[in-house]
Amino acid sequence: MGIEIKITLNEGLYLKDPQDSVLGRNIIKHSILLLSDLGFEDFNFKKLSLEIGSTESSIYRYFENKHLVLIYLVSWYWEWVAYLIRINTLNINDPKRKLEIIINCFVSASFENPSIDYLDKSKLHSVIIAEGIKVYRTKDVDEEDGKGFFRNYKQLIKTVAGVISEINPTFEYPYVLASNLFEMSNNHIYFAKHLPRLTDISVNGNNVDEVETMLNYFADKLLTSAFRLQ
Amino acid sequence: MGIEIKITLNEGLYLKDPQDSVLGRNIIKHSILLLSDLGFEDFNFKKLSLEIGSTESSIYRYFENKHLVLIYLVSWYWEWVAYLIRINTLNINDPKRKLEIIINCFVSASFENPSIDYLDKSKLHSVIIAEGIKVYRTKDVDEEDGKGFFRNYKQLIKTVAGVISEINPTFEYPYVLASNLFEMSNNHIYFAKHLPRLTDISVNGNNVDEVETMLNYFADKLLTSAFRLQ
């Protein structure tokens, strides 16, 4: 009933699509909860199966290993952010305004509707902030990139870089800025919480306004000509 | 004979100072080589002991686990970069010039003298680029921060933030910029090698000039008033 969103991901990520069964959706749901509680290193399929009330072998029928579960979740998040950007920038022509919307999606993708019952987007966002970088910082990065596992991240960054180039066609680093805005968003939310001496930002509860303001300031400073009066 | 450099690190990182014995120095040396070859996930004390011609139990007398070895190496690197910045900015008064020197240290800390036989700084730099972020992206971050394991990183960032504030005392995000320049340096060297569609930079062999130019451009754009003619 109502509108249903189904995000499709690279088929190489799973052995069996977890979105198609109760057990599969439970794997996704409790992976997010457990990853958020334990962190990636202490998370494993044994604990996950106990949480779900299933067995290790059943989970292995969906995912080869926990690393692929993480890539699956992160890919889902990337697609979700790309979707949010798409619908929120519809009918917006000013690229500066578009970039502001993009930045808003980066910092608070978790607080948007519509909701999907088996996927707590707020918890997913904290998993991305704490663990997201681990998907591509491994020895297998080249092999996994070859399988297209990071294609949707690259697509997301390409979209953002396009908007950046619209704002300032002479700017030489649209991809650097695009990927950096995304990484900074996650980094400084993390720093604010765990290593506050590495940032000027503070985050109170779920209030990430300071991060948003900061990213807008950085983007504006970098893209606005030094000669323009503001 | 000659000048010897000894970097002292937080004593909580090790059970026994690896710099004080042949075996200890071998642990450091071969940890760097193995981490660079295998990555953190596939690295373990069994493989390390075989490489050295020692035993697992002997290595456990120096470090509690491989995560602490990584923190040890990363801390050593942070101290080393701080040292390089200190000596290379001696007698330099212009803070803009100081920041240029800092950026140069960030991107190419591996190619400076003097050399320490048991520590391949070029290999260490690639370990930092690929694995460095893993030291503080774990569930134990708060506990380990409480033990002071990240104090020298925070000190390094504080120094850089100080120079940034010298350049522009009204700039609101000195710590964000300082930590971001460091992280961007490692990130984009990594991207250039493994995920080139996330950056505009290319790195040929050990030539990181483009990264250096990019970081200088970002810093300059952010810190120079919009009204100043350049």
Added chain:
DNA sequence: TATTTATGATAGGTTTACTATCATAAATAA
């Protein structure tokens, strides 16, 4: 010469990661 210290050798225990097999209930096809 006696004692402490560092290392190696060896063993073992626990957990993690993963594979395989079989039983059964549910869904689907004939």
Added chain:
DNA sequence: TTATTTATGATAGTAAACCTATCATAAATA
């Protein structure tokens, strides 16, 4: 309807990773 396929659970088991403990011995120090 009955037959068959499919999904899951139950159970077992292996190899490696992670970590601790004990003992022997050689080197360094008292």
